[in-house]
Amino acid sequence: MQIHLLCFGHLTDYFGAEPRLMEMPDGATVQDLVEELERLEPRASQLAKRCRFALNEEYTSLQALLTPGCTVAALPPMSGG
Amino acid sequence: MQIHLLCFGHLTDYFGAEPRLMEMPDGATVQDLVEELERLEPRASQLAKRCRFALNEEYTSLQALLTPGCTVAALPPMSGG
């Protein structure tokens, strides 16, 4: 299935600021996507430890199942205000 | 000696809102002035208990000595803000 990936903060240096289409196997979880990203970009190896993740604009756990067409966002520690 | 008395809040109902000249004996204290006011106006009998007093625009104690031409202000519980 295809899913949409959104990255923010310093992650845009590695993965770009535009939404990115990713091909993931059926039954994949947010955790599987994170591992795929860490493989693609060794400098992002701390991804799971540093970031929170959102699935379709809601905070999610790493165990959540991806669904076709869903949007996952990788959210580094925030600095609004 | 003559001193100036200023009243605020509900005390202006009894003593007026304008500065008032009072004749006090030499050596009189703020306490003596308060007792004089309580004599003048029985409805103000709680004066010493309810109010704070200022001598020349600074908070003062009842024991402070009056000086010729000084200004004493009787300050009920405040309600600014």
Add this chain to the structure above:
Amino acid sequence: MAEVKVTEGLLDVAELEKRVASSSNGAICTFIGQVRNNARGREVAYLEYQAYVPMAEKVLRQIAENAEVRWGCEIVIHHRTGRLELGEASVAVVVGSPHRVAAFEACRHCIDTLKEQVPIWKREVCPDGSYWIEGEEALPIEAS
């Protein structure tokens, strides 16, 4: 640095905020008190504020300057006197600081201390008569 004023004029809060908005202050905390249409369960028509102006400005200055030193910030406090209509601002406490916690704490300290120590009194004018407010009490006004 502190700027304090007791005034009959309307308060322009945006203008006061500009005075503490130096580019090293990342945080501004403002408190505005305004005239409510009710108090102690009673409908209010308008307020009259009475101040012992020179002493009020002196005490306000002490409060603001002490807070500036204690929290490392810049403070402007203006308080109105005279007749205030519903919805008008009676007081503005504006604090600019490099840090937000300091801005909040200094602002709250100033308004809390002002209410206790600054010689200003409020008279609530209601449909059934008018009342001097003294601390938590409302004293009906007697004919003298």
Add this chain to the structure above:
Amino acid sequence: MAEVKVTEGLLDVAELEKRVASSSNGAICTFIGQVRNNARGREVAYLEYQAYVPMAEKVLRQIAENAEVRWGCEIVIHHRTGRLELGEASVAVVVGSPHRVAAFEACRHCIDTLKEQVPIWKREVCPDGSYWIEGEEALPIEAS
């Protein structure tokens, strides 16, 4: 009732204060965050704010609505994105309430929670390069 917005436009704080200035609200507490000329000992030229806009507005709304119920108040929160010059306001949290303690507590809660939970990031552009700010850390920007 809460009104929240993530916007590229300048913030007009006086206008936002009017929106919570109903005549039953005796207290308005405002927090303004603005761009400082220095951070972490480094001179700052300007900031770039990046937001995950739809989620940021959703989380802001949750924060504001929860605080409205908890403290019995009305809340407006606007946050800017894009390039901000020194001294410009990045965020305004405006709380109107019948009571001052509630106004202060709700305002402080909203800005504290915003900083932790709302998906917005700041890039500091300095004379020596630019840095993503992530929580307490400043990460130099790498060429990708």
